[in-house]
Amino acid sequence: xxxxxxxxxxxxxxxxxxxxxxxxxxxxxxxxxxxxxxxxxxxxxxxxxxxxxxxxxxxxxxxxxxxxxxxxxxxxxxxxxxxxxxxxxxxxxxxxxxxxxxxxxxxxxxxxxxxxxxxxxxxxxxxxxxxxxxxxxxxxxxxxxxxxxxxxxxxxxxxxxxxxxxxxxxxxxxxxxxxxxxxxxxxxxxxxxxxxxxxxxxxxxxxxxxxxxxxxxxxxxxxxxxxxxxxxxxxxxxxxxxxxxxxxxxxxxxxxxxxxxxxxxxxxxxxxxxxxxxxxxxxxxxxxxxxxxxxxxxxxxxxxxxxxxxxxxxxxxxxxxxxxx
Numbered sequence: 255x256x257x258x259x260x261x262x263x264x265x266x267x268x269x270x271x272x273x274x275x276x277x278x279x280x281x282x283x284x285x286x287x288x289x290x291x292x293x294x295x296x297x298x299x300x301x302x303x304x305x306x307x308x309x310x311x312x313x314x315x316x317x318x319x320x321x322x323x324x325x326x327x328x329x330x331x332x333x334x335x336x337x338x339x340x341x342x343x344x345x346x347x348x349x350x351x352x353x354x355x356x357x358x359x360x361x362x363x364x365x366x367x368x369x370x371x372x373x374x375x376x377x378x379x380x381x382x383x384x385x386x387x388x389x390x391x392x393x394x395x396x397x398x399x400x401x402x403x404x405x406x407x408x409x410x411x412x413x414x415x416x417x418x419x420x421x422x423x424x425x426x427x428x429x430x431x432x433x434x435x436x437x438x439x440x441x442x443x444x445x446x447x448x449x450x451x452x453x454x455x456x457x458x459x460x461x462x463x464x465x466x467x468x469x470x471x472x473x474x475x476x477x478x479x480x481x482x483x484x485x486x487x488x489x490x491x492x493x494x495x496x497x498x499x500x501x502x503x504x505x506x507x508x509x510x511x512x513x514x515x516x517x518x519x520x521x522x523x524x525x526x527x528x529x530x531x532x533x534x535x536x537x538x539x540x541x542x543x544x545x546x547x548x549x550x551x552x553x554x555x556x557x558x559x560x561x562x563x564x565x566x567x568x569x570x571x572x573x574x575x576x577x578x579x
Contacts, residue, residue: 272304273337276330291374294328301328309355316354331371338362351379353389379578387576394569405574413573418546420557420568426538427564437530445531448487456489459496473516475499486535497521500528512544
C-alpha cells in the first residue's frame with residue numbers, strides 16, 4: 255500500500271493511545287509468530303480520532319462519505335502490545351465484506367505482516383459466514399503494484415475496471431498539439447459561459463422532445479452547482495440550437511475536474527472542439543482530471559489518442575474479490 259509519513263512525535267502519541275484503546279476494548283482473534291491480531295467494533299469516532307493518521311485511504315474521508323455508516327470491524331496488528339497496522343472492514347451485507355482501509359506502518363513493511371493481516375481478514379470473513387471479500391484501489395497509488403501482487407498471491411480474482419481516471423498536469427502541453435491547433439480553426443460552434451442566465455436557457459431547452467431519454471443520470475448538468483467553475487464551463491450551440499455542454503468543477507485551489515461532457519448523438523464528432531475550448535479557457539491555471547466510465551469506449555479512445563501523447567496519465571480503479579468457502 256502507499257507509504258505514510260515517518261512516525262513523528264504527535265504520531266507516536268496517537269500510536270500509544272491507540273495501542274491502549276486496542277488492549278482495553280479489542281478482542282484477540284489470533285496469534286501469528288510474534289504478532290497479535292485483534293478486532294474492534296464500537297464507536298467510529300474513537301477510531302477516527304486515534305487511527306485516522308495511520309490509515310490508507312484516510313478513515314476520516316470514508317466517515318465523511320458515510321461509507322462506514324453500517325456495521326464495521328477494525329482489525330489490528332500488534333507487536334508486543336503496540337499497534338503496527340490495521341484494516342477497516344465494511345459489512346455491506348452477508349454477501350460482501352469490503353476492505354475499506356489497509357495499512358502497515360512504514361518501519362514494519364517488507365516483513366510479511368501485510369500478508370498475515372490479509373489472511374486474518376479472510377479467516378474472520380469465513381468465520382462470519384460472508385460469501386465474498388472485495389477491495390478497490392487505484393493504480394496510480396505509489397504501492398498499488400505491491401498491493402496487487404499480494405492479492406494475486408493470495409488467490410484473489412481481478413475484476414474489470416470500475417472507472418478510468420485521467421490526470422493532466424501540464425495543460426499548456428496540450429495546447430501545443432496538432433489536434434488542438436486543428437480543432438481551434440474554423441470552429442462551427444458557439445460556446446456560452448455556464449452562468450445563471452445561460453443555465454436558465456439550458457433548463458428550458460431540456461424540456462424539448464429532442465432531449466428525451468438521451469441524457470444519462472450521471473451526466474446531469476445541474477449537479478454540484480456550488481463547485482461549478484464558470485470560467486471553463488460552457489453550453490454548446492450550433493446554428494442557434496443547444497446541442498450539449500461541458501461542465502467543470504474546482505475541487506480545491508489548485509485542482510479542476512472535467513465533470514460532465516454531453517453532446518446530442520448526431521453531434522458527437524464535436525468532441526475535439528469542446529476540449530480545445532476548455533483548454534483555451536483553462537489556460538495554465540493548474541492540473542485537471544477527468545473520469546471515464548468503462549463502457550464509454552469512445553471517450554477512453556479519445557483520451558488515449560489526444561491527451562496521453564502530450565503527457566496525460568490514465569489509471570484505473572481496480573476491484574479484486576475473493577469468494578469465501
